[in-house]
Amino acid sequence: MAGAVTLSSMLDTFNVLLYAADPPEGEGPWWGVGIDISKCIGCGLCARACKVENQVPQEPFYYRTWVEQYTILKDGTTKVESPNGGIDGFDQSVEEKDIFKTFFVPKMCNHCAKSPCTQVCPVGATFESPDGVALVDDKYCIGCSYCVQACPYGCRYIHPEKKTADKCTLCYHRIKRGLDPACMEICPTGSRIYGDLNDKDSDLVRYLKENVTRILKPHLNTGAKLFYNALSQEVS
């Protein structure tokens, strides 16, 4: 009996590894994001607005959000392009007759409930906030870039001036003031939405009910809270 209790209490620690993301118990919102691929027109305004709002360095390689164009050719190969993260827009580089299917995929932090990036931080400088946003404490970060390596979605970078890890904050300074994140405020087609997963009336919960969504790399069990609608299997 005592042995069973001990064993179950030991296994309890690993529950987080076994089950999908559940909202933490307690009051308040738990933010998640939805991106509808069928609505995205690849204007790249989200990536541009993000850089302006969050003072992300303008040169390429530093993105909190960016847009990729996937082109699946008739010969079965897949071409992925993201010229300057889509900030300057897209030109179709493949002739129409060779294309089987093509679409835009906006990428950003998945704000995982069991984020690999926060688990590896040696100093407690990155964390999931109580409302489900993965944030960086830039006064505490030592710039070791373990988190940059750990993120399976490539959503982090080392800020060239601050020398600390930097990433999407879901515009925490905006959502806390009741405003939409910059990328979602500017999205002309409403392809990007965010909402409270705890609130059954929120835009995001309605979106999840109305659509068949998927997350990226579900086999990694990151508890990602970025739900794509109409996303092809080629994207990982």
Next chain:
Amino acid sequence: MPIQLKRLLPLFIIFIGLFLIVRHFLVPDTFGQYGHYRGDALIDNASRNLVHASKEDCHECHSDIQEKLENDMHASLSCLVCHGPGLMHVADPLAENIEKMSGRTFCGRCHQLNAARSTDMIYQIDIATHHTEKDNCIECHNPHEVWEGLE
């Protein structure tokens, strides 16, 4: 207790005491308030400066344009799409400090033919061949009333 342990014991107590004192000064007060991180980091993140205004800010003064847009093709657009971040303009509305972006390249970001754009979502033209005699799209299309005066 053996003599060698007795002699080491005060040393150990001093080291542990020193460790606790140093730790007290190095660990921030709010560390561990919500989890294994500095609780004040939430406030730091939330108190950053805004750069983009919001649609609602624009509507406070420009309700006439809001009404026009509501019945138009561009109804889903935020003003910021063509007018830039706009917070400077909200702070000082009388100054000429708002962007007015237009032209083939800018309009083409959304409206240039691209197989990846759904035709259900957006009207598309080939900007290289569409009425090349005109310089700017807004000579014919008023972005606030896209089809007005064209038919």
